[in-house]
Amino acid sequence: MPSLTDFSATALTGEERSLSEFAGDVVLVVNTASKCGFAPQFEGLEALQQQFQAEGFTVLGFPSNQFKQELSEPQGISDYCQKNYGVTFPMFATIDVNGRGAHPVYQWLRSEAGGALGSAVKWNFTKFLVGRDGHVIKRYGPQTEPAAIVGDIEAALAD
Structure with a gap:
């Protein structure tokens, strides 16, 4: 059965990153969107990153424009997150979180979580611990x- 560390994803800066670098960590995976009404949660996510990173905790941000609320350029996303919320946690390239084109990480997360919330990601800032x-x-x-x-x-x- 696969785990988070079996996947890789393209960073916002363009390089491919293996999620195996987070092996042994507690990770909070979040689909983000800069123009979403929930975007102020970036501040809280960064607070979690700062509070717990020394104990082996990391937030991973996955921008998605499936709900039509993300900026189109990676640099714009990076600038927005840094300037407005001081984000230091890893951010990845824009992905789909639902449907046939969903990133493999999100296909896996949705199948792993299942349960009462169902498998589809309903909106931005859905979080997986x-x-x-x-x-x-x-x-x-x-x-x-x-x-x-x-x-x-x-x-x-x-x-």
Whole structure:
């Protein structure tokens, strides 16, 4: 059965990155969109990154324009995230999160999480908490503020 670390993705800067570099970490994977009403969550996501990175935690941002709310240029996305929210966590190239063209990471995340929220990603800023073993622990809807996930992150880091 695959885990998060079996995948790779293109970084916002254009290079291919193996997600195996996050092996053993607790990871929060988020589909982002700069023009979305939930974009202020970048601030909370960065706060989580700063609070827990020394303990082996990383946020991974995957911009998606499937909901027509992302900037078109990688540099524009990077500039927006840095200038407005001081984002330091890894950001990847724009991907699809649903449908036949969905990035393999999101095909896997959706199948791993399944459950009550169903398999389709309904909107931007859907979050997937992945444990140190590389498997999904929990899925959160877009309205879940990053600060509300702190307890689950602490529990995952303690495992």
